[in-house]
Structures are given as C-alpha cells and as structure tokens.
Amino acid sequence: MQLNHALAPYASHSQDSLGRLFSTSDSPTRSEFQRDRDRIIHSNAFRRLKHKTQVFLHHEGNHFRTRLTHTLEVSQIARSIARALNLNEDLAECLALAHDLGHTPFGHAGERVLHGRMKEYGGFDHNVQAMRIVTSLENRYAEHDGLNLTWETLEGIIKHNGPLTDANGLPIGRYQTDGLPFGVKQIPAIADLRLDSYASLEAQAAAIADDVAYNAHDIDDALRAGLLTLDQLRDVALVGEIVREVQDKYPTVSADRQSHETIRRLITRTIEDVIDFAAQNIKSFSPQSPEDIRTAGRALIGFSPEMAAKEKELKSFLFANVYRSERVMVPVIQGEKIVGSLFDTFNNGEPMSGDWEQLANSNPIGGRERVVCDFVSGMTDPYATSTFNRLFDADVDFR
Structure with missing residues (x-):
C-alpha cells in the first residue's frame, strides 16, 4: 500500500524500504512502517513499559509519567515534527514507540547497575538492548525470532542518537571509552546497518522528540510532586521566560493552571524551534534523497544553537534540583x-x-x-x- 505521495524526496518512503530479514507478503491496508509500528505496540516489551520508572516510581501517584506514557508523548511530538517537515510520520512514530523498549526496571539506575555487572562481557546499553528485543528476544512468530522489522526501523533504533563508529569502525561518542556494546555488530538485518552513518530524518525527529518530551514532563511531574515551584523556575533558562509570561498574563489563576499553561507553551516553543531550525538546515544542505541524509556528516534535526544553550542549562537545573533530590x-x-x-x-x-x-x-x-x-x-x-x-x-x- 503506497501512502507516501506527499513526502519530501529526502524522507523515508516505505515502498523503497530495503525490506525485512525474513520475507513477508504485502499488506493490502498498511505500509511497511505501519506494520512495524503495530508489531512494536503488540509486543510484550512495549506493554511492560507501563510498569517501568520514568523519574517518579509508579506508586507515587496516578498522574506521574511512566516509561510508557513518556513513550506515547515522544511519539506524538515525533509525528508533529515529521509532518511539519514532510517526513514519514509512520516511521517517526514507530521509532519513537521503540526507543525505550530496552530500558531496565527503575530507570537509568538499573541500567547503570547492569552495565557495571556486564562490563567484562560487553556492557549493557538500553539502545542496543532494544535491538536485542526486537530482533531476538520477542518471539511471537512461528517462523523466526524477533519482530522482523524493516531495515529502516532497525537503523533508526540503533542510530537515532547518531553514528556509533567512525569510517574505520572505531567507536565514537559515548562508546569511545568502553567500546561498542555486546552484539551491536551482529544485529540480524537484511543489510549492513552502517554504524558510521547518520540515520534517517525520521530517526532524528524521534531523538529530539525524546528531549522535548522529558524536559517538559519532568518539570510537570516535579511541580506536581512539590519538588519545584513556579517561582523557582522564573530565573531558569528557557522555562523561566515562559513562567514569567504566564504569571504576568494570568496572575489570578491557580498555580496548577499556571503550571499546565507553562508546560503547554514550553512544548510548543521547543517543537517550533526544532522545526524552524531543521527547515533551515534542510534548505541549506538541499538533500535530494535519504542517502544524502545518511552521508550529511551531521544531524539536520535538533535544537537551534540558542535553544540548545538554554536547554543545557535547564538540564543542569533539573539534575541538581530533581534527579538528585532525596525524594x-x-x-x-x-x-x-x-x-x-x-x-x-x-x-x-x-x-x-x-x-x-x-x-x-x-x-x-x-x-x-x-x-x-x-x-x-x-x-x-x-x-x-x-x-x-x-x-x-x-x-x-x-x-
């Protein structure tokens, strides 16, 4: 089924997919990336995200985010970015839904422990674990292990944060110190995943949507938990200017409503920044195909330099006042x-x-x-x- 007629030439077109490791018949109602999305949603690993920690443990209240609700918010934001840039919404959504499948219980705390225990055996990395889940550990089919996802989806899962190696195959970025995690070079796929190249724009949209989502909802949850107040945020980069706008415009409404208005505007402002900056990059680089994106040498979707600086300061504030709080x-x-x-x-x-x-x-x-x-x-x-x-x-x- 062809649903990509309005997509940009540098978007990922499902009819041009490199395909799956195990051949399947075509679907009369769904594109290949829609099928990938559905396979992810129906997996055991996806359902387990409901009871995995985001920041606040699930027992603390019904309105705090879990790893599942975080994933759904990332998916919505990724689709919004993809649609604005004429990218493949289905692939962006699929990658957003899959991006946290490899997380441990108790959030990054569990990941740190398992990486320490496994350091002599290739370490533990939640992105690579997501690949193990979708290619090996989820066994729902009679004929093969894994979910048999398309090459583009596998590529986006493993590389949505950028290349893992340089052109010589040497680990780069956060993998430079400990080396590539166990199994990353033996991922079963129909073609080489090209760990030294960038992933699709859809994968880049999912990656930045993750940042947009958790910055906003971690503030929202911290306000709900009483770890932060709006007044504390007035002088914090990025969110402070929004708090001042909201409090000046709505001085008599409740703090809860002021908080919701602040978070709503924060999400909108950061998404719009990403879309505007990506559009500028795309126009300047003038890619004509998905391959141009992979060989661009840098990510084309992200925060503008001004927004990135503010976002970095916001992360530092949250780390000190939320993530390292006694609560x-x-x-x-x-x-x-x-x-x-x-x-x-x-x-x-x-x-x-x-x-x-x-x-x-x-x-x-x-x-x-x-x-x-x-x-x-x-x-x-x-x-x-x-x-x-x-x-x-x-x-x-x-x-």
Missing part, C-alpha cells in the same frame, strides 16, 4: 540494590523462571551472564521488587 534518590538507591542483587543471585545459579533457565543452560552466545542480564533488564519495577522480596525474605514495598 528521587532514596528509591533510586533501593532500585539499584534490587537490580544488582537479582543479577548476582541468578548469575550464581538461582533458577530463572519460564524458559530463561533452559536458555542459560544451552551454552548461548554471551553465556549465562547475558541471559541473566536479558532476564533482569526485562523485569518491570513491581516484578523485580516482588522477586527480590521472595528471594531475600525482604519487605520492600513501593506501593
């Missing part, structure tokens, strides 16, 4: 203990549930350590907590 750090430390203890216990021989123990005993690539890592990283916060309580006769209760 957040106490459960983070407990989560680290749970993830580390579970990994150590299962790695030392405690039987895992389901088929995991059988897999660990089958001499798999990566050894028992990697199977244990896959098992623990896939846990939800409640399942990890209940398993910890059972194994250690503990009474941790985040409810």
Whole structure:
C-alpha cells in the first residue's frame, strides 16, 4: 500500500524500504512502517513499559509519567515534527514507540547497575538492548525470532542518537571509552546497518522528540510532586521566560493552571524551534534523497544553537534540583540494590523462571551472564521488587 505521495524526496518512503530479514507478503491496508509500528505496540516489551520508572516510581501517584506514557508523548511530538517537515510520520512514530523498549526496571539506575555487572562481557546499553528485543528476544512468530522489522526501523533504533563508529569502525561518542556494546555488530538485518552513518530524518525527529518530551514532563511531574515551584523556575533558562509570561498574563489563576499553561507553551516553543531550525538546515544542505541524509556528516534535526544553550542549562537545573533530590534518590538507591542483587543471585545459579533457565543452560552466545542480564533488564519495577522480596525474605514495598 503506497501512502507516501506527499513526502519530501529526502524522507523515508516505505515502498523503497530495503525490506525485512525474513520475507513477508504485502499488506493490502498498511505500509511497511505501519506494520512495524503495530508489531512494536503488540509486543510484550512495549506493554511492560507501563510498569517501568520514568523519574517518579509508579506508586507515587496516578498522574506521574511512566516509561510508557513518556513513550506515547515522544511519539506524538515525533509525528508533529515529521509532518511539519514532510517526513514519514509512520516511521517517526514507530521509532519513537521503540526507543525505550530496552530500558531496565527503575530507570537509568538499573541500567547503570547492569552495565557495571556486564562490563567484562560487553556492557549493557538500553539502545542496543532494544535491538536485542526486537530482533531476538520477542518471539511471537512461528517462523523466526524477533519482530522482523524493516531495515529502516532497525537503523533508526540503533542510530537515532547518531553514528556509533567512525569510517574505520572505531567507536565514537559515548562508546569511545568502553567500546561498542555486546552484539551491536551482529544485529540480524537484511543489510549492513552502517554504524558510521547518520540515520534517517525520521530517526532524528524521534531523538529530539525524546528531549522535548522529558524536559517538559519532568518539570510537570516535579511541580506536581512539590519538588519545584513556579517561582523557582522564573530565573531558569528557557522555562523561566515562559513562567514569567504566564504569571504576568494570568496572575489570578491557580498555580496548577499556571503550571499546565507553562508546560503547554514550553512544548510548543521547543517543537517550533526544532522545526524552524531543521527547515533551515534542510534548505541549506538541499538533500535530494535519504542517502544524502545518511552521508550529511551531521544531524539536520535538533535544537537551534540558542535553544540548545538554554536547554543545557535547564538540564543542569533539573539534575541538581530533581534527579538528585532525596525524594528521587532514596528509591533510586533501593532500585539499584534490587537490580544488582537479582543479577548476582541468578548469575550464581538461582533458577530463572519460564524458559530463561533452559536458555542459560544451552551454552548461548554471551553465556549465562547475558541471559541473566536479558532476564533482569526485562523485569518491570513491581516484578523485580516482588522477586527480590521472595528471594531475600525482604519487605520492600513501593506501593
């Protein structure tokens, strides 16, 4: 089904996809990227995001973001950016929905612990773990492992934050210190994922949508939790100017409404900045095909330099006042203990549930350590907590 007639020439056209590792019949009602989206949404890993931490643990209130609601917000923003730039909305949405599939229980705290435990075995990286999930660990089909996603979707998942290597295959960026994570060079795909090139504009849209979403909703959740007040934000780059606008225009409305108005304007302003700056980059670079995007040598979608500077200051403020606050750090430390203890216990021989123990005993690539890592990283916060309580006769209760 061809639905890409209005797309820009440098957008990802589904009819031009390199295809899937395992051939499938065409769908009469959906494009290839729509099929990828649906496969992701129906996966177990996607549903588990409902019970995985974003910043505040799920028990603290029904209105705090979880990893799932964060993902849905990223998807909406990615589609908005893609539509404004005449890109493929379906691929942008698909990549946004998949971008956090590899996250551990208890957010980045769990990731840090597993990376430490796995450092001698190729480390742990949530982007690469998302690839393991969609290519190997999700087994919903009779004929093959994984979800059998298109090349473009796999490329976008692994490279939405930029290239992983230079032209000589040497790790760059955040992979330069520890090297490429386990399995990244053996990802099963129909063609080379070209780790030294940039991904599609749709992947770049999903990546910046992630930043837009969590900056806004982390402020919103921190205000709701009482960790921040609007007055504290008045002098913070980016959001401060919006707070002053809202308080000056609506001085008599409740603080809650002022907060919602502030967040709404923050999202709008940052999205508009991304769209305007990307349009300028695209016009200046004048790409004529998706291949031009991959070989551009830099990302074309992102914040403008002025917005990037403000956003960096905002991140520093949130790190100091929210992410490292006692309210957040106490459960983070407990989560680290749970993830580390579970990994150590299962790695030392405690039987895992389901088929995991059988897999660990089958001499798999990566050894028992990697199977244990896959098992623990896939846990939800409640399942990890209940398993910890059972194994250690503990009474941790985040409810």
